[in-house]
Every structure is written in C-alpha cells, then in structure tokens.
Amino acid sequence: AQTVTQSQPEMSVQEAETVTLSCTYDTSESDYYLFWYKQPPSRQMILVIRQEAYKQQNATENRFSVNFQKAAKSFSLKISDSQLGDAAMYFCAYRSTANYGGSQGNLIFGKGTKLSVKP
Amino acid sequence: SQTIHQWPATLVQPVGSPLSLECTVEGTSNPNLYWYRQAAGRGLQLLFYSVGIGQISSEVPQNLSASRPQDRQFILSSKKLLLSDSGFYLCAWSVRRLAGEITDTQYFGPGTRLTVL
Numbered sequence: 001a002q003t004v005t006q007s008q009p010e011m012s013v014q015e016a017e018t019v020t021l022s023c024t025y026d027t028s029e030s031d032y033y034l035f036w037y038k039q040p041p042s043r044q045m046i047l048v049i050r051q052e053a054y055k056q057q058n059a060t061e062n063r064f065s066v067n068f069q070k071a072a073k074s075f076s077l078k079i080s081d082s083q084l085g086d087a088a089m090y091f092c093a094y095r096s097t098a099n100y101g102g103s104q105g106n107l108i109f110g111k112g113t114k115l116s117v118k119p
Numbered sequence: 120s121q122t123i124h125q126w127p128a129t130l131v132q133p134v135g136s137p138l139s140l141e142c143t144v145e146g147t148s149n150p151n152l153y154w155y156r157q158a159a160g161r162g163l164q165l166l167f168y169s170v171g172i173g174q175i176s177s178e179v180p181q182n183l184s185a186s187r188p189q190d191r192q193f194i195l196s197s198k199k200l201l202l203s204d205s206g207f208y209l210c211a212w213s214v215r216r217l218a219g220e221i222t223d224t225q226y227f228g229p230g231t232r233l234t235v236l
Contacts, residue, residue: 035224043207045163045227091162106153106178107225109162 002027004094006110013082014118020067021077021113023092033095034068034075035107040088048090051075079115087117121146125210125228132235138183138197140231142210145191150212152193153225154185157207169193205235 003026013019025034036048051059051068058066063083067076079086092110122145132138144150151170155163165178167185175185182201186194193210211225 033224037227042229043157043232044229045209045211047224047226050224106165106168107163111162 002029002032002094002096002108004092004108004110006090006092006113008113009111010114010116012116012118013079013086015082015084017082018078018080019082019115021079021090021092021115023075023077023110025073025075025092025094027073027094027096029096031097033097034066035093035095036064036066036075036077037091037093037109038086038088039091039112040085045091049077082117084117084119087115089114121212121226123210123212123226123228125208125231127231128229129232130234132200132233134202134235135199138195138200138204138233140195140208140210140233142193142195142228143191144212147191147212147214149190150214152187153211153213154193154195155209155211155227157209157230159206163209167195200235202235205233207232 005024007022011019032053034051038046038048049059049061049064049066051066058068063080065078075092089112091112093107095107124143126141153168154166156166157163167175167177169175169187172187172190182204183195183197208231210228213225
C-alpha cells in the first residue's frame with residue numbers, strides 16, 4: 001500500500017522569504033500523480049499544485065514550485081516570496097493511476113505541515 | 120465553472136441522533152464524488168466514493184453510510200451518531216471520463232464541522 005509522509009509538523013517563514021515543505025512517499029507503481037493542497041483556517045482544501053510522475057519537469061504555479069525526485073520518492077513544495085495569506089496547513093497527497101480493487105482514483109494524504117508566516 | 124456546495128457548514132448533534140450531510144456539484148456532469156473525514160490534528164481519511172447514481176463504495180467500516188440519489192448530489196448519513204463521529208467532513212469531486220476512467224484532480228467543498236456531544 002502507498003504511504004505519504006510529511007516529516008515537518010510545523011514550519012515558520014518570514015514574510016517575503018522562501019520556505020520548502022518536505023514530502024516523501026512510498027509506492028511500487030511507476031505512474032501516479034502527486035499533489036499539494038492548502039487548508040487555511042477556513043478549512044477548505046485548495047489545490048496548490050500537481051505533478052504527473054511521468055513528467056520530469058517540475059511543476060510551477062506562480063510562487064509555488066515543486067522539486068520532484070522520482071528515484072528518491074520525494075516531492076517537496078517551495079513557496080517563494082511568502083505572504084501572510086500563505087499561512088495554512090499544507091497536505092501532500094498521492095494518487096495512483098491504476099483502477100484496482102475498489103480504490104479508484106482515491107487520494108492518500110500525509111498528515112500535513114502547519115506553515116506560519118511572520119510579518 | 121464548477122462549484123461544490125456543502126451544508127450545513129456547522130452542526131452540533133447529540134449522541135444517538137441521526138445525521139444527514141449534503142453535497143452538491145454544479146457546472147459538471149457525471150462527476151466522481153467523495154466523502155472524507157478529517158479528525159482534529161489529522162489528515163484526511165476517505166470514507167466513501169461514488170462513480171455514478173446509486174453506486175457507492177465504502178473505504179472504511181463505520182457508523183456512516185452514503186447515498187447518491189442524483190448525478191450531482193452526494194449524501195452522508197447516520198442512523199445513530201457516536202462521539203467518535205465528530206470531525207470535519209469534506210466532499211470532493213473529480214471529472215469522470217468514459218468507461219470509468221478517472222482523471223487526476225479532486226476539488227473540495229467548504230466542509231461541514233460536526234460535533235457530537
């Protein structure tokens with residue numbers, strides 16, 4: 001079974017600085033998707049960025065980028081020019097592309113990293 | 120554009136009472152629908168998913184059930200709530216392609232905070 005590990009329960013960054021959140025995963029599959037979701041105090045889960053495992057190029061969305069190391073099974077999120085609105089819980093998630101058993105397209109989440117942004 | 124709604128936003132219920140949480144999606148047809156629960160200080164746990172009307176799959180044995188009476192409506196229910204049912208319940212949807220093929224991204228609703236006393 002696949003697992004997702006976020007080893008940093010909490011992180012802090014100064015406004016306008018850069019921070020990197022870590023995520024590792026375990027899988028025997030070669031094709032899959034990886035996601036970072038943000039959960040602000042309102043608790044709605046917001047998609048930040050996604051990465052297809054078959055793509056070598058790291059995904060980028062404005063100030064958010066990932067460092068995807070497939071061999072190391074690592075998927076870190078870098079937030080540049082941090083803003084106060086970036087303060088939230090960040091969840092890394094894995095999704096298989098295989099439709100086996102009953103778990104079709106289900107996301108497997110890490111336990112999250114709480115990011116604080118200091119003004 | 121697609122939107123997903125959940126209600127109620129907040130609910131406080133006594134132990135042993137019934138539960139009904141509703142999720143609806145607008146702006147898309149034939150979505151895959153999901154119910155997740157997030158306990159305090161934890162990540163998300165998938166409870167149910169549905170690939171079509173009347174088609175429900177359960178991931179975790181529990182005190183809850185789900186139904187999909189309409190294409191874009193997903194309901195989470197319980198006949199008798201337990202204290203352990205407290206948590207934050209999130210509904211999500213994803214695009215479903217032909218022949219049950221699943222696309223990759225799930226989009227979440229605003230959630231329902233359930234407190235069982």
